[in-house]
Amino acid sequence: MINDWITGTTTLYGIMGYPVSHSLSPIIHNTAFQHLKITSCYVPWNVFPEKFETALRGAQALGIKGLNITIPHKETALYLCDTVSDEARSIGAVNTIVFSENLIRGYNTDAYGFSQALQTCNIDQINNNILILGAGGGARAVAYALGNLFPESAIFISNRTAEKANKLVEHFNNMFVKKNLFKLVTASDMKTIQFSLVVNTIPTQSEHFDEQLFKRSTGTAIDIAYSINDTPFLSMAKKHQWIISDGLEMLLFQAAQSFKLWTNVDMPTDAVRRALYSYIGRRL
Template identity: 35%
Template structure:
């Protein structure tokens, strides 16, 4: 029940009607018995500063941030933590008595899914497809966790070269065209293969990155950060070849759970959040 004591949370973006965060967060809040409500907050890009000031004035406890505001909101905050600063994007804001702090919990969501499977990140050799915004959280999560190397396969290495400048101080990173022999060599040594591109996402479910499965070691774990469909062609082909696979559901629920804990101080039921996510996605199908 919403009362005069109910605390406000939300997710801001433009557009925002597609967001499933309210489904996950409100289910977790109800399960935890917390007097909060989580709302969708449609904010046009040219209204961002006004919206941030308004949420602060309305004493929102915090909010998530999605496209197109993840980078532009950083200059409007009082503090930005190391993860968000290095990645160059904020997806969670916490309001502590008017002081706004920005975080990036995508890192936590990505890494926790691997930790839940007892995957050893320290010393692993990781290969990624894609160098867009989603890749930055994945790269930082790997390097921060001690990955021995991160090789990124892309269509246009020149366009992606800025990532090397950002992340090279923190570990071994290499950007290659994904059709070169050098990239195939990296595939042969991969412990972890991650798709951070939108290739294979609904409705284009037959698309996938150009992976030569004959080059991928049998022990390599295959991770696709896409969560719709639940099993992309990339993951299906990996599974049929005997690889352990992870889709993007755990990353999405995990980043939401990390934000939830920052706002409330309570660790939510992440299994419930994943279940509600899958139910919502199945209704969309």
């Protein structure tokens, strides 16, 4: 049990977001700590956006060793860190904090997690058209990963706020060698383009998705969110015979990299995966 590891020398880690009560990260990291017999504990903190800077600096003052950062704080965290990894700076978002030598050090492990999770999908069938739904911190990590994995593709960005999507397009087009690798796509454009990979990064309901997106072709649909049952986005894709995958494996792989940054120890991912899937009642 977790309480067996709470002593006078227990080191503390956690996750800050809003909301965060649904997070499976405590299951992942506490399982890893117990498996490796590391005297540490990982807890979630609900932090309102206007309180995030205070909470982050408070965590540093309390001697907390590291944090994961999730929605809606990933982009804000980038500007509060004393040092930022090259990858986090390129992505424009931080999801992992290491408190070290009185400094707040920022990293991004989401792109790594997404890249590793993508290997479990049928990526051989991905053609030149890829669609990312959303333009927040999660979308930035996905865009960075896809730009590196598929540099000859056309990667389209769709977001309800076109200005935010356009900023993401400009940001990554300035980063990659291929000109216009990233493109802004409108709702009308999406009715004619056939995509072989669609990645949803928006935590929203099915009525916000156009079912026509999945009727014109088949491919792979990925939702970086995770739940016990299929998300509305994945349910719609599955209905039209698309290969589907949620964010559970991405969560696991990004967590493993965060864990290594904090502890310099490899996470026992097989053991953690078994515990995680058992917890949510999903078969391996």
